[in-house]
Every structure is written in C-alpha cells, then in structure tokens.
Ligand SMILES: Nc1ncnc2c1ncn2[C@@H]1O[C@H](COP(=O)(O)OP(=O)(O)OP(=O)(O)O)[C@@H](O)[C@H]1O
C-alpha cells in the first residue's frame with residue numbers, strides 16, 4: 001500500500017463482486033464524484049456481454065482508455081473521485097493506474113460460489129450469470145507490487161466501507 005492519501009480510488013473485482021455497492025458508499029461518505037465502469041463501455045460492449053459473449057482485450061481497450069482519461073482529468077484539476085472497474089488483468093491496471101502514486105487500488109476478493117450466488121439473486125442487470133466463469137478465467141489477481149488493498153467480500157457492505165476508509169487513511 002502506498003502511503004500517499006489517494007486522490008482517486010479504483011474498486012476492482014469480477015462482475016457482481018460488489019464494486020458498485022462499495023464505490024457508491026465511499027463516494028457518498030467522502031462527497032467525491034462516483035463513476036461506474038459500465039458507464040464507460042461503448043454500447044457494443046454492453047450488447048456483446050448481454051448477448052452472452054465475454055469481452056476480449058480489443059473490446060476493453062477504448063473502455064480502459066476512457067476510464068484512464070476520467071482519472072487523469074480529475075487529477076489534473078486537483079479533484080478526487082471513485083471509479084469501479086473490473087480491471088481483471090494486470091495489463092488493464094497498467095492503463096488505468098500505472099505509476100500514478102495518488103491512485104489507490106481496492107480489490108474485492110471472493111469465491112466463485114459466493115459471488116455467483118449474489119449474482120444469481122440480482123435482477124435487472126445486463127450481465128448474464130453464465131459469464132461469471134469467464135470473469136474468473138480472465139482474472140489475474142493483483143500482485144503485491146501493485147499495492148492493492150485486498151478486501152474479502154464475505155464481510156457486510158457496511159464493514160467493507162469502514163475498513164476501506166480506515167485503511168486508505170480517508171476515515
Ligand atoms: N458485502 C456484500 N454483502 C452482501 N451482498 C453484497 C455485498 N456486496 C454486494 N452485494 C450484493 O451483490 C450484488 C452485486 O453487487 P454490485 O452490483 O455492487 O457488484 P458489481 O461488482 O458492481 O457488479 P457489476 O460489475 O456486475 O456491475 C448486489 O445485489 C449487491 O447488493
């Protein structure tokens with residue numbers, strides 16, 4: 001973990017790991033702007049996933065570039081923000097975090113079973129539960145060198161928010 005107080009927090013994890021739940025709560029407590037990664041996807045990406053096909057590296061390129069631009073705009077203006085992004089692969093995290101010392105990475109870690117159960121219960125979401133296996137197959141968990149704050153999704157939403165606030169020095 002970096003000791004710099006983060007300007008921007010990226011919340012990563014597979015689909016349905018709880019990124020939006022955590023990101024919205026952090027943003028609410030801090031009064032920081034929040035963006036959900038899905039709002040950066042070109043419509044064809046959403047249509048592809050909704051049709052049951054996982055995205056590939058090419059599909060994800062414009063999406064990651066857009067997220068990185070949002071992060072850099074905030075940093076350039078001295079602002080703060082919270083953004084979710086599945087950020088499944090190390091190469092993706094290079095794009096959105098790279099060497100930016102003021103961008104913190106929070107990884108929501110959980111089992112296929114628990115996250116799958118939560119996904120199955122969720123309604124009105126475009127992501128079909130059948131794609132969860134592809135998310136875990138693509139997932140490269142962040143290495144120590146990436147300085148992630150790793151959080152278990154087994155805890156309650158409230159406990160996760162307060163843990164992350166404390167560990168990021170934002171409480
Ligand atoms: N810590 C938690 N305990 C119990 N349920 C949770 C927890 N975190 C999230 N959930 C529930 O799991 C489901 C998925 O959460 P959420 O939508 O926040 O995940 P996500 O990672 O943003 O998903 P996606 O990337 O697919 O949009 C929701 O129904 C949410 O209420």
Ligand SMILES: O=C(O)[C@H](O)[C@@H](O)[C@H](O)[C@H](O)CO
Pocket residue numbers: 014015016037038055060086087088127
């Ligand atoms: O990289 C990806 O495969 C996508 O971003 C997915 O992770 C979804 O957009 C998101 O999680 C919604 O369920």
